[in-house]
Amino acid sequence: MSKYKPTIGIEIHTQLATKSKMFCGCDNDSRGAKPNTNICQVCYALPGSLPVVNRGAIAMAIKMAIGFNSKIADVTSFDRKNYFYPDSPKGYQITQMDQPIIQDGFVEILVDGEFKKIGIHHAHLEEDAGKLTHPEGSEYSLVDFNRAGTPLVEIVSEPDIKSPEEAKRFLQEIHNIVTSLGICNGDMEHGNFKFDLNVSISDTDELGTRVELKNLNSFRNAERALKYEIKRQEDMLAEGKVISQETRGWNDAKSKTFAQRSKEEANDYRYFPEPDLPPFNLDRDFVSDIQKEITVLPIEIRKDLNNLGLSVDDQDLLISQPNTASIFADARKILKKDNLSKKAVNWLVGDYQAIKSGLKKDKLSGGNLAELVGLVDSGEISSKIAKDIFRDVCEGDSPADIIVSKGLVLLSDDSQLEEIILKIINDNPKPTSDYRAGSEKVLGFFVGQVMKETKGQANPSKVNELVVKLLKG
Amino acid sequence: MSKISISDIEKVANLARIEISQDRLDSICLEFNSILEFVDTIENADTGGIIPTSQVTGINGVSREDKVTKSQVAPEDLLALAPETQDGYVKVRKVL
Ligand SMILES: [Zn+2]
Numbered sequence: 001m002s003k004y005k006p007t008i009g010i011e012i013h014t015q016l017a018t019k020s021k022m023f024c025g026c027d028n029d030s031r032g033a034k035p036n037t038n039i040c041q042v043c044y045a046l047p048g049s050l051p052v053v054n055r056g057a058i059a060m061a062i063k064m065a066i067g068f069n070s071k072i073a074d075v076t077s078f079d080r081k082n083y084f085y086p087d088s089p090k091g092y093q094i095t096q097m098d099q100p101i102i103q104d105g106f107v108e109i110l111v112d113g114e115f116k117k118i119g120i121h122h123a124h125l126e127e128d129a130g131k132l133t134h135p136e137g138s139e140y141s142l143v144d145f146n147r148a149g150t151p152l153v154e155i156v157s158e159p160d161i162k163s164p165e166e167a168k169r170f171l172q173e174i175h176n177i178v179t180s181l182g183i184c185n186g187d188m189e190h191g192n193f194k195f196d197l198n199v200s201i202s203d204t205d206e207l208g209t210r211v212e213l214k215n216l217n218s219f220r221n222a223e224r225a226l227k228y229e230i231k232r233q234e235d236m237l238a239e240g241k242v243i244s245q246e247t248r249g250w251n252d253a254k255s256k257t258f259a260q261r262s263k264e265e266a267n268d269y270r271y272f273p274e275p276d277l278p279p280f281n282l283d284r285d286f287v288s289d290i291q292k293e294i295t296v297l298p299i300e301i302r303k304d305l306n307n308l309g310l311s312v313d314d315q316d317l318l319i320s321q322p323n324t325a326s327i328f329a330d331a332r333k334i335l336k337k338d339n340l341s342k343k344a345v346n347w348l349v350g351d352y353q354a355i356k357s358g359l360k361k362d363k364l365s366g367g368n369l370a371e372l373v374g375l376v377d378s379g380e381i382s383s384k385i386a387k388d389i390f391r392d393v394c395e396g397d398s399p400a401d402i403i404v405s406k407g408l409v410l411l412s413d414d415s416q417l418e419e420i421i422l423k424i425i426n427d428n429p430k431p432t433s434d435y436r437a438g439s440e441k442v443l444g445f446f447v448g449q450v451m452k453e454t455k456g457q458a459n460p461s462k463v464n465e466l467v468v469k470l471l472k473g
Numbered sequence: 474m475s476k477i478s479i480s481d482i483e484k485v486a487n488l489a490r491i492e493i494s495q496d497r498l499d500s501i502c503l504e505f506n507s508i509l510e511f512v513d514t515i516e517n518a519d520t521g522g523i524i525p526t527s528q529v530t531g532i533n534g535v536s537r538e539d540k541v542t543k544s545q546v547a548p549e550d551l552l553a554l555a556p557e558t559q560d561g562y563v564k565v566r567k568v569l
Binding site for chain 2: 018019020024025026027028034035036037038039040041044046052053054055056057058059077082083084085086132133134138139140141142143144145268270272273275277278279280281282283
């Protein structure tokens with residue numbers, strides 16, 4: 001155990017899944033589009049053009065605030081961050097500095113079975129820049145402005161994170177929140193969700209020198225980069241070296257962090273209030289309408305699943321699929337009991353995941369899932385039959401209808417079953433006398449024969465009970 | 474004593490991507506400092522308890538519905554404004 005304790009703070013850039021861009025009506029989805037085809041006079045910064053705020057982006061930020069247990073600002077306003085770079089047509093970025101839309105919240109992460117709060121310092125709306133490419137061996141760079149003006153929310157955590165594992169869980173939790181609320185598509189390969197990690201180590205109460213690891217886009221690499229960086233800093237201190245405040249990148253192939261040329265200092269950005277956009281008073285009715293759209297928060301689902309004793313992986317799976325989570329929520333309301341709800345989860349994380357992509361139509365409902373669990377629980381169908389009909393249930397059929405139409409109702413009728421069992425006893429004198437002589441293990445043989453005779457449609461516990469009764473004569 | 478030094482001027486000019494010739498640095502430095510003196514005068518005003526104001530129009534919360542609309546200027550016309558293009562991209566000096 002090292003004597004140095006790490007302190008980690010994280011900044012996350014999430015691209016919002018709005019239809020149009022932040023300040024203009026250009027299509028916000030440029031996947032597959034040719035370069036510079038989703039641009040207009042505003043995002044291309046033609047002189048005289050003016051930005052207008054996208055109400056949908058404001059609404060999504062409010063949803064995020066609710067997900068972060070934050071207070072929602074009464075007034076939010078925009079600021080101008082000045083810098084020259086070819087990816088920015090205006091020569092500045094419209095962002096928020098003084099009055100960000102999300103202030104002072106927290107998320108809860110599950111660490112070693114305990115919930116821990118990680119503070120959200122604030123989160124602000126801003127616009128993305130264009131995309132630069134640098135063709136190999138060439139003396140020029142190419143710019144595509146389709147991405148310029150895409151709405152972003154930058155989320156800034158408090159330095160409450162104490163280990164690379166916690167950092168990873170925090171990132172996953174934020175990803176869960178923004179994807180399940182439908183705010184962000186969460187596609188990390190395509191830059192929907194990127195982050196910078198600030199890390200320092202110290203063996204006293206005072207914080208050490210902070211190093212920023214820039215532009216990561218995978219949970220695994222975040223954890224690896226932090227582990228590497230913490231070790232690097234420990235080694236430096238052990239050798240009596242001084243850690244310099246710097247920006248570093250992560251080289252995945254070499255599994256190392258490396259020093260990067262730092263850009264401008266914060267005060268070089270010469271922030272000032274954006275003159276083209278009046279401040280935004282957030283109307284309480286607008287906010288409460290958005291609040292009503294959120295039925296359940298990921299953390300509530302997680303706490304419920306955690307109480308049911310589900311593994312963190314299963315929790316993540318369910319939470320990361322909003323549709324599956326809502327099927328569960330509906331089934332849970334009907335089933336109520338924990339043991340039955342857990343069976344519903346098992347269907348969702350097991351069989352459902354396995355067949356989901358191959359379904360003709362994915363129409364599994366919470367009601368039908370609850371019905372299926374109920375039918376197995378009451379013994380009306382065996383779990384084998386439940387498995388056999390599950391695909392139909394996923395395609396929208398009611399389990400009760402399926403078992404009636406396919407004649408799959410379990411035989412629970414005593415006289416019908418007794419008739420079958422007596423015939424089997426008569427046909428098998430040897431096992432019968434074995435049982436009567438004290439060999440309990442032949443019981444399985446009889447039960448098996450009954451199931452075979454009834455094509456698996458007999459209620460197993462009923463069969464057991466009757467076989468014992470009749471063998472004892 | 475001057476508040477702003479020649480090197481401050483050079484730094485600001487660089488951030489704003491403005492080229493200032495050496496022989497003009499002294500005079501700009503003087504002008505810059507006299508502007509700041511003027512600001513000093515304003516700073517003497519008692520602004521205690523006054524909320525900073527950056528907008529005086531009184532307009533509030535202008536926004537639009539999240540809907541895709543066509544550009545008023547065709548994208549190809551916008552692209553044609555760039556000094557140099559290649560395969561639909563804007564071509565710029567190499568940056569890394
Ligand atoms: Zn545009």
